[in-house]
Amino acid sequence: MLVVCFQTNAQVERWQQHIDYTIKAALDVNTNIVKGSEDIVYNNNSNDTLTKVYFHLYWNAFQPNAAMDIRSRELGKNSLTNRRGDVVKDWDARVTDRIEKLTPTEIGYQKVNSILIGGKVQKLVKHETILEVILTQAILPKSTVKMNIDFEAQVPKQIRRSGRDNAEGVRFSMSQWYPKMVEYDYQGWNTNPYIAREFYGVWGNYDVTLQLDQHYRVAATGVLQNPTAPANAQGIKTWNFKGNNIHDFVWAADDHYKHLAKEVRKGLTLNVYYKEKDAKSDSAWANVLWAAEKMLPFMEQKFGAYPYPQYSFIQGGDGGMEYAMATLLKGPGLGTVFHEWMHSWYQHILGTNESLFPWMDEGFTSYAEAEVSHAYNLTFAGNSPFINESEKGQIKIANEKAKSQLPVVQYGNYMGYLGLAKSGLEEPMSTHSDHYNTNYAYSSAAYSKGATFLGLFGYIIGDSMRNKVLLNYYNTWKFKHPNANDFIRVAEKTSGIQLAWFKEYWMNSTKTIDYGLNDIQATSTGAMISVQRIGKMPAPLDILVTYKDGTSELHYIPLDLMLGNKEAEGSINRIVHPECKWVQPTYTFETSKPLSTLKSIEIDPSYRLPDVNRSNNKLEIPN
Numbered sequence: 203m204l205v206v207c208f209q210t211n212a213q214v215e216r217w218q219q220h221i222d223y224t225i226k227a228a229l230d231v232n233t234n235i236v237k238g239s240e241d242i243v244y245n246n247n248s249n250d251t252l253t254k255v256y257f258h259l260y261w262n263a264f265q266p267n268a269a270m271d272i273r274s275r276e277l278g279k280n281s282l283t284n285r286r287g288d289v290v291k292d293w294d295a296r297v298t299d300r301i302e303k304l305t306p307t308e309i310g311y312q313k314v315n316s317i318l319i320g321g322k323v324q325k326l327v328k329h330e331t332i333l334e335v336i337l338t339q340a341i342l343p344k345s346t347v348k349m350n351i352d353f354e355a356q357v358p359k360q361i362r363r364s365g366r367d368n369a370e371g372v373r374f375s376m377s378q379w380y381p382k383m384v385e386y387d388y389q390g391w392n393t394n395p396y397i398a399r400e401f402y403g404v405w406g407n408y409d410v411t412l413q414l415d416q417h418y419r420v421a422a423t424g425v426l427q428n429p430t431a432p433a434n435a436q437g438i439k440t441w442n443f444k445g446n447n448i449h450d451f452v453w454a455a456d457d458h459y460k461h462l463a464k465e466v467r468k469g470l471t472l473n474v475y476y477k478e479k480d481a482k483s484d485s486a487w488a489n490v491l492w493a494a495e496k497m498l499p500f501m502e503q504k505f506g507a508y509p510y511p512q513y514s515f516i517q518g519g520d521g522g523m524e525y526a527m528a529t530l531l532k533g534p535g536l537g538t539v540f541h542e543w544m545h546s547w548y549q550h551i552l553g554t555n556e557s558l559f560p561w562m563d564e565g566f567t568s569y570a571e572a573e574v575s576h577a578y579n580l581t582f583a584g585n586s587p588f589i590n591e592s593e594k595g596q597i598k599i600a601n602e603k604a605k606s607q608l609p610v611v612q613y614g615n616y617m618g619y620l621g622l623a624k625s626g627l628e629e630p631m632s633t634h635s636d637h638y639n640t641n642y643a644y645s646s647a648a649y650s651k652g653a654t655f656l657g658l659f660g661y662i663i664g665d666s667m668r669n670k671v672l673l674n675y676y677n678t679w680k681f682k683h684p685n686a687n688d689f690i691r692v693a694e695k696t697s698g699i700q701l702a703w704f705k706e707y708w709m710n711s712t713k714t715i716d717y718g719l720n721d722i723q724a725t726s727t728g729a730m731i732s733v734q735r736i737g738k739m740p741a742p743l744d745i746l747v748t749y750k751d752g753t754s755e756l757h758y759i760p761l762d763l764m765l766g767n768k769e770a771e772g773s774i775n776r777i778v779h780p781e782c783k784w785v786q787p788t789y790t791f792e793t794s795k796p797l798s799t800l801k802s803i804e805i806d807p808s809y810r811l812p813d814v815n816r817s818n819n820k821l822e823i824p825n
């Protein structure tokens with residue numbers, strides 16, 4: 203019996219720290235030096251007395267022999283074979299050994315000159331990208347402290363994410379640019395040295411005032427407060443942005459930025475900022491704004507409401523990288539556009555600890571990217587006024603191709619995971635994102651296996667139940683830093699099905715799924731089909747039996763660990779068998795018609811089970 207109880211409005215108890223930043227910074231566009239101050243109001247909502255606090259100083263990573271540099275060069279010693287069969291080095295092609303070669307004017311740095319609390323100077327201990335602050339007076343539980351920080355930074359030559367003068371010529375990509383407080387949560391201080399991987403932050407309100415040469419246009423997190431402010435007599439313009447309930451602040455500046463904006467509904471404006479180039483580029487960036495507006499209703503219906511007043515697609519950085527209310531993009535490709543925007547849901551609003559659960563951010567975002575891209579291509583792409591006939595033709599071909607590839611929407615993510623599972627390099631998805639042995643294993647686990655988690659989840663509890671779980675998860679855990687168990691608990695409460703086993707196998711192990719058809723025997727009324735579990739990870743089974751008369755039936759074999767079944771999906775008649783014990787190596791069931799009438803038998807006809815060997819999944823019965 204399935205018990206469904208929706209907990210849409212369930213309140214969960216988990217304290218969060220809170221921070222308000224008032225940042226004032228001036229960038230000298232000639233020397234690439236930023237000088238600034240931060241006035242911080244920090245609420246310690248924990249039950250702990252804090253004798254120290256910590257800050258991230260990310261740009262110290264862009265110096266020869268910094269941890270990011272050493273790690274990249276070490277990864278460059280590993281050669282791997284990629285999916286295309288090419289032998290490639292395992293380092294990030296954007297980083298390689300470039301940091302080692304930076305000159306003193308090209309390196310990045312962040313220096314905190316002083317931190318004052320109540321006028322008292324605090325003791326600072328530098329650990330490259332982490333600053334330890336030994337407090338003169340402890341911060342008591344449930345208390346508030348004010349800090350004043352004075353800092354100076356040099357914008358590095360763009361290597362990874364942040365920096366000046368990127369490959370597209372954008373002058374300043376200002377991410378991770380200010381001393382940023384480390385998050386303290388129920389697991390303690392998250393003091394991860396920066397090596398170019400995932401982030402985690404404290405939610406709060408940002409009031410940021412930037413000063414720079416009046417010829418530059420600034421694109422940023424938050425809402426611009428003074429759009430008409432004139433430059434001063436020295437040619438310096440002041441930009442003030444405010445954003446609430448966010449855990450980071452990015453900005454970018456260029457002297458040849460073009461700006462497109464549209465209020466797509468009351469209280470929400472979408473912006474596009476890109477480097478002036480040619481008419482083709484104008485059209486591609488206009489298409490970003492067009493597609494974003496078109497897809498927002500789908501995204502919200504499927505993944506939850508977007509709560510901020512603004513979102514900006516900003517050309518900058520070196521690929522696609524997500525920030526609060528904004529993304530830095532290398533180019534206008536829509537896959538990346540949808541991916542980075544969907545990070546607003548998983549990275550920014552849910553705010554999972556990405557270092558510990560990168561797959562709950564990158565994986566869920568990659569899953570959503572595939573869903574949004576597919577829906578866009580099917581529904582809107584052909585009507586865009588910003589793409590030409592040949593591009594429309596390409597989309598048509600892609601849509602046709604997608605129909606023949608199962609699972610249609612998540613095909614790429616499944617292939618990424620299956621490649622990993624067979625590579626011999628897989629590590630459990632519970633590995634800390636900074637500590638995988640290879641970049642390959644990290645990215646395939648975080649992105650592909652994480653996305654496959656949700657595809658497989660749809661198979662296990664049913665796609666429509668999985669969609670309900672995603673919405674309940676978002677509404678229950680937004681702005682609360684959920685972990686993997688929090689997700690599973692929402693899923694269990696929503697579906698009435700036991701699911702901890704699924705998390706244990708998929709997250710904490712590298713065990714794989716492989717079921718095969720073993721044997722068929724004639725009985726007096728039907729055929730006895732025997733299924734073998736070859737892989738170590740168990741799963742419930744959908745088995746499609748097709749008869750020569752064209753009829754078919756779906757045999758469902760429940761898994762005992764679940765103590766429940768998904769509801770029937772689709773219109774094919776479903777026969778539910780007694781549950782299979784997870785320890786059982788083989789399982790037999792009987793069809794309703796005799797062996798002579800059978801045409802074919804197929805395990806997992808929907809292709810949502812990431813079975814590492816599909817060659818034993820289907821049997822065609824010869825005449």
Ligand SMILES: [Zn+2]
Nearest residue numbers: 541545564567
């Ligand atoms: Zn991502």
